[in-house]
Amino acid sequence: MRSAPVVTAMATLLLVAAVDPARAADKEPPACAALTFRPVPSGLSDGEQNAGLYKSRFGRIEVMATVKNGEAVDYVVNVNGKPPSAIAGTLPASVAACAKAKRLGGVGSPPEHCIGDRLAVLIDHTGAQRYVLLYAHRGNEWHFCSAGGA
Numbered sequence: 267m268r269s270a271p272v273v274t275a276m277a278t279l280l281l282v283a284a285v286d287p288a289r290a291a292d293k294e295p296p297a298c299a300a301l302t303f304r305p306v307p308s309g310l311s312d313g314e315q316n317a318g319l320y321k322s323r324f325g326r327i328e329v330m331a332t333v334k335n336g337e338a339v340d341y342v343v344n345v346n347g348k349p350p351s352a353i354a355g356t357l358p359a360s361v362a363a364c365a366k367a368k369r370l371g372g373v374g375s376p377p378e379h380c381i382g383d384r385l386a387v388l389i390d391h392t393g394a395q396r397y398v399l400l401y402a403h404r405g406n407e408w409h410f411c412s413a414g415g416a
Contacts, residue, residue, distance in 0.1 A: 294391075295324040295389075295391050295396075296389075296391065297360075297364075297390070297391050297392070298360075298363075298364035298367055298368065298388075298389070298390055298391070299368075299388075299389045299391075300368035300370065300386050300387065300388050300389070301320050301327065301386065301387045301389075302384055302385065302386045303317055303318035303329045303384070303385040303386070303387070304317070304318065304384065304385075305317060305331070305338055305341070305381075305382065305383060305384070305385060306331045306333065306338050308336055308337055309336045310331075310333050310336060310338075311333065311336075312333050312334055312335065312336070313332075313333060314330050314331070314332060314333075315330070315331045315332075315333050315338075316328060316329075316330060316331075317329040317330060317331045317338075317341060317385065318385070320387075325345060325346050325416070326345070326346050326347070327343065327344070327345055327387055327389075327398070328343070328344045328347075329341055329342070329343055329344075329385055329387065329400070330342050330343075330344060338381065339379055339381070340379045340380055340381065341380045341381070341382075341385055341400065341402065341411065342380070342400070342412065343387050343398060343400045343412070343414075345398055345414075345416040346416070349414065350398045350412075350413075350414020350415055350416045351414055351415045351416070352414060352415075353397070353413055353414060353415050357373060357397060357413060358390075358392055358397075360390055360392045361373065361388075361390045361392075361397050361399065361413075364388060364390040365388055365399070368386075368388060369408070370386055370388055370399075370401050370408045370410075371401060371407060371408040371409055371410055372410065373399065373410050373413060374410055376410060376411050376412050376413075377409070377411065380400060380402050380411035380412065381402055381404070382401075382402025382403045382404045382409065383403055383404065384402070384403035385400065385401065385402055385403070386400075386401040386402075386403070386408060387399070387400055387401075388400075388401065389416075395415060396415065396416045397413060397414070397415055397416070398413070398414055398415070398416045399411075399412065399413045399414075400412045400413075
């Protein structure tokens with residue numbers, strides 16, 4: 267059984283959220299987040315196929331697969347309907363710390379094709395800049411695929 271102060275505090279938070287929904291909408295996006303997606307199944311028609319979609323009040327993230335002969339040969343990430351912009355220079359240290367906190371691999375040189383049995387999109391929101399990284403899981407490890415700014 268919960269103690270009276272804990273129940274009172276929870277009831278107060280619920281009441282504030284119900285009375286002032288604008289207060290809940292003023293939240294900032296998380297500084298570090300990771301979303302996981304499943305790969306597309308075998309046997310799809312050739313071309314670009316949607317592997318997953320995440321939509322929130324902060325934006326829309328899609329993982330797209332390029333399919334040839336019924337098998338995925340590459341994955342990319344789109345943010346709000348377009349690919350992330352190229353990054354000039356190096357990624358900030360907060361991106362490496364975010365990847366480590368989410369148990370994803372380090373950033374290195376990307377492979378020619380991004381393929382795996384699971385996919386993860388890492389979002390690092392540092393100041394005004396947002397970084398989006400795509401990872402693929404293969405051989406019990408997460409491998410860096412691409413990075414961009416959103």
